[in-house]
Amino acid sequence: MDTRERILHTGLELFTERGYEGTTLAAIAGQIGIKKPSLYAHFTNKEALFLAAVKKAVLEYNQIVSSELKASETESTESQLKTLLYRLAEVYYDEYTISQFYYRFLFFPPPELAPRMQELVVYHGSIADQHIEAVVQQGKDEGEIEPSLANDLITEAYLTLLSGIDFDIRYYDFNKKQIRTHVDRIWQVFWRGIRAS
């Protein structure tokens, strides 16, 4: 990993933990074993460093989500949708820094940088949307899912469920095992809500 990458990597960690104003350039430099002024050989200033970290986080996070979506196997629709919930929830643990950074600054950006950050954020929502709608349609074709419920309605509910799980992980500080149990439990209600009657 070259120096620029090491700076971004450490920057992501520290910005995640301490926020934009709470993170000093000296701390970033110190953690990778160089001095503060050396950073300026790689980035024009603190803002540019931070925005480069945002770009990296957005790209990586979307890539992680995409790869989890693609990895879904050809199981039953129910198990496919449920497995996807596990996987996307577990991104929080397996890619802790990226996902914490992503949500921290998506929800609470430094006000003066918010305009320039929005250009960098490409909503992955639409990618997930399409994928889930396709699985839902497959579930209908196979007679597993209630045909009278519109695909986009089911997808919307599913994504809100996913949001809720994401929220709960942070709010209740669930560990990986607790999250599995949590997903298992609420899935019973959700599946009952969309399965063919």
Added chain:
Amino acid sequence: MDTRERILHTGLELFTERGYEGTTLAAIAGQIGIKKPSLYAHFTNKEALFLAAVKKAVLEYNQIVSSELKASETESTESQLKTLLYRLAEVYYDEYTISQFYYRFLFFPPPELAPRMQELVVYHGSIADQHIEAVVQQGKDEGEIEPSLANDLITEAYLTLLSGIDFDIRYYDFNKKQIRTHVDRIWQVFWRGIRAS
């Protein structure tokens, strides 16, 4: 409102918008028309001011949630649970500063203050838990809700749905009308999941 209260009020606003390190004492003082050193007549230092704001936010937020819970009327179980979702979601808009402050610093506290903050946070989860379980039980008694689903299972799913709505408001930047539509839509799936078959 006395000066101490005005300081806390403005502090909540600025901490919410700019974070702990991003908020300066001069900015707080300036916004209420006094000078920076005057703050020290009311709080021993910045940390104490912030922790007092945290205490205020936690108390007010829990009070708001509690009063929304108590306000539920004697309608059908379905409409009662659905109305509660609207109300709790709309707290975000009606009490924007308090609820943003609450979640910002619950999820992303200044690391050095996290220990002292935890003492101040009393989870309102258990209050909501009990209330919702009672409504669920009532729904079973009246034959509206599927009796084979455990009360705590339904409550857990309901609260995750609420978390998801909270998350979506912030993530998609929904306005009040969009949130009503969103809740209406996902409620169809959730209700189908818990209603008596």
Added chain:
DNA sequence: GTCTATACGGCGATAGAC
């Protein structure tokens, strides 16, 4: 309880040698 004046440190950023 508010003010002016000021101390003190740490911040982002630059200059210039190697």
Added chain:
DNA sequence: GTCTATCGCCGTATAGAC
């Protein structure tokens, strides 16, 4: 590309008059 040295500014916090 990294360093030492240093600048200028602004942050929290204190002293002491009114």
